[in-house]
Amino acid sequence: MGDRLSTAKRAGRHRVVRADGRPAEVEDLQVLIADLLAMLGEQPRRNGLLKTPERVAKALRFMTQGYQQDIERLLNGALFPIDYDEMVIVKDIDFFSLCEHHLLPFFGKCHVGYIPNKKVVGLSKIPRVVDAFSRRLQVQERLTVQIAETLQSKLNAHGVGVVIEARHLCMMMRGVEKQNTIAVTSSMLGVFRSQQQTRDEFLKLIRRGSVGDPD
Ligand code: ZN
Numbered sequence: 319m320g321d322r323l324s325t326a327k328r329a330g331r332h333r334v335v336r337a338d339g340r341p342a343e344v345e346d347l348q349v350l351i352a353d354l355l356a357m358l359g360e361q362p363r364r365n366g367l368l369k370t371p372e373r374v375a376k377a378l379r380f381m382t383q384g385y386q387q388d389i390e391r392l393l394n395g396a397l398f399p400i401d402y403d404e405m406v407i408v409k410d411i412d413f414f415s416l417c418e419h420h421l422l423p424f425f426g427k428c429h430v431g432y433i434p435n436k437k438v439v440g441l442s443k444i445p446r447v448v449d450a451f452s453r454r455l456q457v458q459e460r461l462t463v464q465i466a467e468t469l470q471s472k473l474n475a476h477g478v479g480v481v482i483e484a485r486h487l488c489m490m491m492r493g494v495e496k497q498n499t500i501a502v503t504s505s506m507l508g509v510f511r512s513q514q515q516t517r518d519e520f521l522k523l524i525r526r527g528s529v530g531d532p533d
């Protein structure tokens with residue numbers, strides 16, 4: 319009981335939720351992680367764990383930095399007018415996210431395609447958009463839709479397709495304990511939804527081997 323009280327007091331002294339809605343400082347997070355270690359039955363002051371709260375706090379901040387990223391700013395200045403209305407595909411984009419149900423990683427590959435409408439976006443910006451949405455607490459379905467809808471609205475494209483293939487540690491390490499299961503989600507907008515031929519072309523192109531792969 320005494321321990322519990324001191325934990326509550328400490329959490330109260332460090333303002334965990336800030337009035338301006340910004341995330342807590344790393345120092346505040348550290349206090350919570352140290353408490354968590356103790357609650358798991360560990361001794362946070364033993365040698366191997368001394369720096370763990372700080373490391374975990376920093377890692378968590380890194381893995382959730384998407385909340386601070388301004389997608390508007392990321393894309394503005396990277397849009398270029400062009401007379402090209404064939405499909406653009408950026409595939410096999412590695413991503414890492416945290417499932418919002420267990421705070422465990424899910425990770426895999428994201429494939430993005432779009433058909434430009436008088437403008438394109440710098441190719442390197444597409445993985446940046448994927449990072450901005452994946453470095454948050456997520457569910458795979460919402461991540462897929464957010465990437466697709468953002469590109470659709472910022473590019474005013476004729477259509478956007480996004481496919482995500484991911485492994486979820488919460489399925490692998492616990493729960494159903496299925497180690498080889500891959501969850502696939504897709505979001506098809508505009509012509510990717512209305513024209514089967516466009517959708518099929520996209521799906522065929524993302525399934526082809528990568529450049530440099532043996533045939
Ligand atoms: Zn989960």
